[in-house]
Each structure stands twice: as C-alpha cells, then as structure tokens.
Amino acid sequence: MNRMVLAQLPVTDLKGVGAALAQKLSKLEIFSLQDLLFHLPSRYQDRTRIMPIGSLRPGVEGVIEGEIKGADISMGRRRSLVCRLQDGTGTITLRFFHFSAAQKNNLKTGTRIRCFGEIRTGASGLELYHPEYRRVDEAEAAPVEESLTPIYPTTEGLNQGRLRALTDGALAYLADGSLTELIPEPLRQQWQLPPLNDAVHYLHRPPVDANQTQLLEGYHPAQRRLAFEELLAHHLSLLKLRQRTRQQGAPVLIATDQYQKAFLHNLPFPLTGAQQRVSHEISADLAEPFPMLRLVQGDVGSGKTVVAALAALQAVEGGFQAAVMAPTEILAEQHFINFGNWLEPLGLKVAWLAGKLKGKKRQEQLQAMADGSAHVVVGTHALFQDEVVFANLGLVVVDEQHRFGVHQRLALREKGRTDHRSPHQLIMTATPIPRTLTMSAYADLDCSIIDELPPGRTPVNTVVISDQRRPEVVQRVQDACGQGRQVYWVCTLIEESEALQCQAAEVTAEALREALPELRIGLIHGRMKPAEKAGIMASYKAAELDLLVATTVIEVGVDVPNASVMIIENPERLGLAQLHQLRGRVGRGSVESFCLLMYHAPLSQQGRERLGVMRETTDGFRIAEKDLELRGPGEVLGTRQTGMISFKVADLQRDADLLTRVKQVASQIAIDPQLSDAIIQRWLGRDEKYAAV
Numbered sequence: 174m175n176r177m178v179l180a181q182l183p184v185t186d187l188k189g190v191g192a193a194l195a196q197k198l199s200k201l202e203i204f205s206l207q208d209l210l211f212h213l214p215s216r217y218q219d220r221t222r223i224m225p226i227g228s229l230r231p232g233v234e235g236v237i238e239g240e241i242k243g244a245d246i247s248m249g250r251r252r253s254l255v256c257r258l259q260d261g262t263g264t265i266t267l268r269f270f271h272f273s274a275a276q277k278n279n280l281k282t283g284t285r286i287r288c289f290g291e292i293r294t295g296a297s298g299l300e301l302y303h304p305e306y307r308r309v310d311e312a313e314a315a316p317v318e319e320s321l322t323p324i325y326p327t328t329e330g331l332n333q334g335r336l337r338a339l340t341d342g343a344l345a346y347l348a349d350g351s352l353t354e355l356i357p358e359p360l361r362q363q364w365q366l367p368p369l370n371d372a373v374h375y376l377h378r379p380p381v382d383a384n385q386t387q388l389l390e391g392y393h394p395a396q397r398r399l400a401f402e403e404l405l406a407h408h409l410s411l412l413k414l415r416q417r418t419r420q421q422g423a424p425v426l427i428a429t430d431q432y433q434k435a436f437l438h439n440l441p442f443p444l445t446g447a448q449q450r451v452s453h454e455i456s457a458d459l460a461e462p463f464p465m466l467r468l469v470q471g472d473v474g475s476g477k478t479v480v481a482a483l484a485a486l487q488a489v490e491g492g493f494q495a496a497v498m499a500p501t502e503i504l505a506e507q508h509f510i511n512f513g514n515w516l517e518p519l520g521l522k523v524a525w526l527a528g529k530l531k532g533k534k535r536q537e538q539l540q541a542m543a544d545g546s547a548h549v550v551v552g553t554h555a556l557f558q559d560e561v562v563f564a565n566l567g568l569v570v571v572d573e574q575h576r577f578g579v580h581q582r583l584a585l586r587e588k589g590r591t592d593h594r595s596p597h598q599l600i601m602t603a604t605p606i607p608r609t610l611t612m613s614a615y616a617d618l619d620c621s622i623i624d625e626l627p628p629g630r631t632p633v634n635t636v637v638i639s640d641q642r643r644p645e646v647v648q649r650v651q652d653a654c655g656q657g658r659q660v661y662w663v664c665t666l667i668e669e670s671e672a673l674q675c676q677a678a679e680v681t682a683e684a685l686r687e688a689l690p691e692l693r694i695g696l697i698h699g700r701m702k703p704a705e706k707a708g709i710m711a712s713y714k715a716a717e718l719d720l721l722v723a724t725t726v727i728e729v730g731v732d733v734p735n736a737s738v739m740i741i742e743n744p745e746r747l748g749l750a751q752l753h754q755l756r757g758r759v760g761r762g763s764v765e766s767f768c769l770l771m772y773h774a775p776l777s778q779q780g781r782e783r784l785g786v787m788r789e790t791t792d793g794f795r796i797a798e799k800d801l802e803l804r805g806p807g808e809v810l811g812t813r814q815t816g817m818i819s820f821k822v823a824d825l826q827r828d829a830d831l832l833t834r835v836k837q838v839a840s841q842i843a844i845d846p847q848l849s850d851a852i853i854q855r856w857l858g859r860d861e862k863y864a865a866v
C-alpha cells in the first residue's frame with residue numbers, strides 16, 4: 174500500500190464532511206485523515222461507569238444517574254432552575270441558569286435521567302451546573318462508554334461530539350494499517366517503541382484502565398512514541414538543511430598570517446586557551462569549500478569579539494570582505510570602534526552602517542562596501558537592507574544571535590550569495606543555549622564554546638534585596654562611588670513600551686540626583702539619539718560619570734572594567750538570561766563586584782526561585798538550563814524563534830531525555846533519503862520550515 178495514503182486522503186472523504194466542515198477543520202490545521210489522527214485529545218473524561226451520588230467529591234467529573242425528586246425555580250442571586258436528583262446513595266442538586274420552558278417540563282419529579290458534569294460545592298452542598306443529561310427508562314440498561322472519552326482541542330462551531338465522530342471515521346482506516354510505520358522494525362525493537370497504529374488508536378480511545386495521570390502529563394508510552402517520531406522528523410529536517418548547505422560552495426579562505434599575526438601581536442593580552450581553541454575551529458571551517466555555519470557560545474566577557482576579529486581577518490587575508498552585525502546601535506558602535514582600533518593600524522578599512530546614518534556619509538559607506546575598498550563592515554540590521562551591496566562578502570558574523578530572528582541572519586547571508594557560493598557564517602551568543610535546545614533548534618549549526626574567562630576577573634557577588642530597603646541601597650551606591658568605583662542603575666518595566674521605560678529611567682535619575690548631589694550621574698535610554706548615547710557611554714567609560722542610570726539598552730556588550738556595582742530594579746520582571754547578561758556588565762575588572770537585585774515585594778514562589786538561582790551561580794549554562802526549566806523553550810529562545818520549534822505532540826522539556834536517542838536513530842535513518850523525507854513530510858508536511866531557508 175502507498176506509504177502516504179492517509180496523508181493524501183482529504184477529510185472530505187469522510188461521510189458527512191462538506192466544504193463548510195472542512196473549512197472549520199482547516200483552522201485546526203486538519204486537512205487530511207492523517208492530520209485528524211495526529212490531532213490528539215488534550216484530556217479525557219471517564220464516562221465508563223455510573224458513580225454513586227453518595228461517593229461524589231467536588232472537582233470530580235463523572236456520570237451519575239437517578240430520579241428527580243423535585244424541581245423549582247430558585248430566585249437567589251441569579252434566577253435558576255434547580256432539580257434534586259437521588260439514586261439511593263445520596264442526593265445532589267442540578268442547577269441551570271439558562272433554561273427553556275420545555276426543559277423545565279422535561280425535568281419533572283419522577284423522571285429518571287443520566288447526566289455528566291463536574292461536581293462543585295454550591296449553595297445547597299454538592300451541585301452540578303448545566304450538566305449534559307438525557308432521560309433514561311428504568312428498563313434501559315443503556316451502556317455507558319467503553320473507553321475514556323477524548324476531549325479535543327477545538328475551534329468555534331466544532332463540538333466534541335463532531336470531532337469524536339470524525340476521529341471514529343479516521344480510526345476505522347487504521348484497522349488495515351493505512352498509517353504506515355516509518356520507523357524500521359529493528360530500531361523500534363531496540364528502543365522499545367510501540368507500533369504507530371496502536372499508539373494512535375490508544376490515544377484517541379484509551380481503555381477504561383488507562384493511566385489518566387500519565388496521559389495528562391504526556392508520559393504515556395503511546396505519547397512518547399509519537400513525540401519520538403516528531404522529534405525525529407525535526408531532527409532529520411535539520412540534518413537535511415545542513416546537508417544542503419554543505420552542497421553549496423563557499424569561498425575558500427586560507428589564513429596567510431598577513432594580518433592575524435600583527436593583530437595578535439598588537440593585542441595587550443594573550444588569547445585564553447578557549448579563545449585559541451575556538452579560533453582554530455573557525456579557521457579550519459573557513460578554509461573549506463562549503464559554508465561554515467558555526468555558533469560560538471561564550472559567557473559575557475569571555476572575549477568573543479577578538480575571536481570574531483580573527484575570523485574577519487582570515488576573510489580579508491583570503492581576499493574577501495567580512496560583515497559584522499550587532500543587534501543594537503550601541504553595540505554596533507562599540508564594535509566599530511574596536512575593529513577600527515585593531516584593524517586600521519594594519520592598513521585595513523572598516524566601514525560602518527546603521528539606520529540613523531544618513532545622507533552623504535551613508536552614501537560614502539555604501540560606496541566603500543560596494544567597491545570593495547572597505548575590508549570589514551560593522552553595523553546593525555541596516556546591513557541587510559536592499560540598497561546594501563557588497564563587492565565580495567566572504568564571511569558574515571552575527572553577534573548576539575538571540576536578538577535576531579533566524580530569517581534576519583539568513584537575509585544577510587543572501588547578500589553575499591552568488592549562483593554557486595554562499596558566505597561563511599559565524600554566530601555569536603552570550604546567552605548560553607541549553608543543550609536540549611541546541612540539539613533541536615540549532616541542529617543545523619556547529620557549536621563552539623568559549624568556556625574560560627580571561628584571567629584576573631573576580632566573580633560578582635549577587636544580593637537579593639527588597640525595594641523597601643532602597644535607602645540602604647542608595648547609601649551603598651554612595652560608598653562605592655566614594656571609593657572611586659562606578660555604578661550602573663538599571664530600570665526595568667513590565668510594559669513593552671520603550672517610552673514608559675525611558676520615562677521610569679528619567680524619574681529614577683532625577684531622584685538619585687537629588688539624593689546623591691555630590692555624584693556625577695548620567696542617564697542613557699533607547700529613545701536617545703545614537704550620538705547622544707555614544708557620548709554618554711564614552712564619558713562613563715572615561716570615568717567622567719560615577720553613576721549611570723540606564724534602561725536595559727546596556728544589556729549587551731558594553732564594556733567598562735571600572736564599573737563594579739550594578740543595581741537592577743524589579744529583576745523579577747526579567748528572564749534569567751537577560752539578568753545574567755546585565756550582570757555581566759560588572760565584574761570585568763579586578764576589584765570585587767556586586768549586583769543588587771532589588772525586587773518589589775511580594776515575590777511569587779517562582780520569582781523567589783529564579784532570583785535564588787542568580788544569587789547561587791554565575792555559570793551562564795546553569796542559569797540557562799534553569800530558565801528553560803522554569804519558563805519553557807518559547808520564552809527562552811524568544812518569541813521570534815518559537816515558531817521554529819512548535820511541536821504537535823512533543824514538548825522539548827518533557828521529552829528532553831528522548832533527544833539523545835532521536836539523534837542516534839536520525840543518523841541511521843538519514844542514510845535512506847526517501848525514508849527520511851517520508852518522516853519529515855509526515856510531521857512537517859506542508860510547511861517543512863527548514864527546507865525554505
């Protein structure tokens with residue numbers, strides 16, 4: 174039988190499904206019978222037995238049956254129809270806030286009914302609000318359900334009964350094995366994966382004795398079987414993307430030592446062992462005839478910029494240009510200054526582009542990129558606008574990748590693309606990405622880790638303190654500045670509005686100026702002109718300011734070694750990764766540093782736990798794992814990238830333990846491209862997302 178048969182049968186093949194219903198189903202991404210089978214219940218109801226009324230407890234859902242012992246209109250706070258139902262073991266109240274005259278007539282004393290609903294505690298003891306019900310005759314031994322009743326995620330105008338009937342229709346096809354088993358038998362045996370058809374059937378119609386808790390939590394072997402295959406599909410599609418990238422050509426960039434040697438010689442410090450190791454990995458990649466796709470993870474302050482500069486120099490030595498893209502203007506400017514200082518003494522030209530660069534200056538920079546006179550180009554996302562043309566782009570460096578969407582980085586790669594060649598890509602991030610996420614969302618990248626900080630750093634002491642103790646904190650700022658240290662004061666706001674955040678920073682700066690008149694206090698926020706921001710940063714760096722009040726714009730990259738105290742207001746509003754980034758601004762020099770997390774009481778349990786993590790560790794990877802545990806992958810990766818890892822069944826966190834196995838099985842299956850494609854097709858189907866990029 175054809176492998177894809179159920180994927181090819183449209184839902185309209187089912188009896189009674191016309192265009193209107195198909196339209197509703199499409200809102201649930203259900204187009205084929207296979208889609209219907211993979212549309213799994215989110216929970217189940219137990220309608221398999223009748224529960225004695227005397228045994229009911231609040232919160233329980235179930236079927237009860239009994240005789241109506243009286244029905245009245247109650248006028249309480251809201252008018253309602255109230256019936257007393259009795260079964261010999263006890264009595265319960267059924268309450269209807271909306272009811273018709275016919276309904277009222279139906280529910281007369283002496284009538285026998287069977288109902289289903291959730292038991293609650295109401296005005297008269299145990300009650301059921303608006304239960305589903307139907308009349309039963311004394312004689313009728315009408316069966317209750319034989320399996321647990323599935324409750325499906327649904328959409329407006331599509332009720333559970335309809336979805337159940339539809340899945341009944343689709344499940345009938347399973348009987349003849351129409352849903353092809355794609356994981357080869359030996360692999361299934363080896364990893365003890367139940368057959369696909371059994372798993373699907375089980376999840377739609379679990380038997381009476383199924384372990385409901387396990388099902389609800391998603392740990393049932395049948396669910397794990399599907400999650401496994403789904404993760405496998407994603408992994409295979411990333412392997413395919415990677416293979417495809419490898420088939421493209423790339424400029425072969427051989428290090429000649431023409432510039433790298435002098436650059437290293439001029440640096441005031443030797444590279445750390447980790448910087449050397451990662452630079453060698455990059456260097457080897459650049460010399461290959463296919464594009465590098467390498468992710469460098471290194472904690473804040475680990476010295477990624479130098480590593481990027483070495484890579485850029487290798488591109489230049491190989492006769493190509495390098496582009497360095499940073500997520501904010503401040504950071505781009507700082508890179509521009511650094512690269513200028515490093516590269517200009519070597520006789521190289523560094524160009525600069527940001528959104529706010531206008532007029533003649535912009536034209537000059539664009540010209541230098543296009544005619545090749547600029548060797549290295551530094552900028553913000555302005556670099557991938559249409560008007561930007563590179564003479565011969567050989568390497569793209571993306572700093573702080575988490576701030577960019579995947580598509581932005583790919584757009585920049587397009588800039589350097591010719592018919593037969595793509596530029597190399599180096600992606601740098603200080604947000605450590607938990608291993609589980611690297612294995613799924615970033616499986617198309619090679620990974621290097623700079624796991625060593627330059628010598629002479631002292632770890633930051635982190636203190637969690639309530640904002641009720643603000644006066645003490647202000648005193649501490651004064652003391653630190655009195656000793657010649659510099660301080661950051663970071664304002665955060667829950668609102669996304671940058672305007673409000675800037676306003677809060679202005680108010681705080683004003684209050685601090687009043688409280689600490691002897692200090693030189695600066696203010697920096699996202700609404701200032703780049704030149705203004707650069708001016709403030711420059712005077713802070715030159716120690717002409719003691720205290721810098723800032724919004725989270727200083728999050729990435731800013732480097733002022735003499736700053737040794739940071740106050741973060743309302744840290745409970747930020748993600749752990751972001752807090753870690755911020756905190757990385759201090760502890761860059763050799764004096765002891767402090768980070769005061771000044772929360773607003775009361776803290777939630779989760780808030781307390783998260784700030785506790787910050788106090789206990791400065792290890793970015795541990796923090797990232799914890800963040801993932803507490804907030805889930807969507808938040809950790811940022812919304813832009815969540816689309817990349819949305820799963821039907823799998824849950825990266827819950828199923829993280831499957832990933833190693835998935836990886837092994839994927840490498841065995843990838844040998845058979847047809848099989849691999851069938852699995853990818855089944856799960857990623859019409860939007861094989863990675864194929865497009």
Ligand code: ADP
Pocket residue numbers: 442443444445448471472473474475476477478479603627628730732
């Ligand atoms: P990040 O990884 O956060 O981007 P940077 O590249 O900004 O870190 O480096 C942080 C600081 O450490 C800079 O002042 C840089 O000059 C310095 N630095 C980088 N590498 C070394 C090293 N091997 N030894 C001493 N200082 C270094």
Ligand code: MG
Pocket residue numbers: 477478572730
């Ligand atoms: Mg950096």
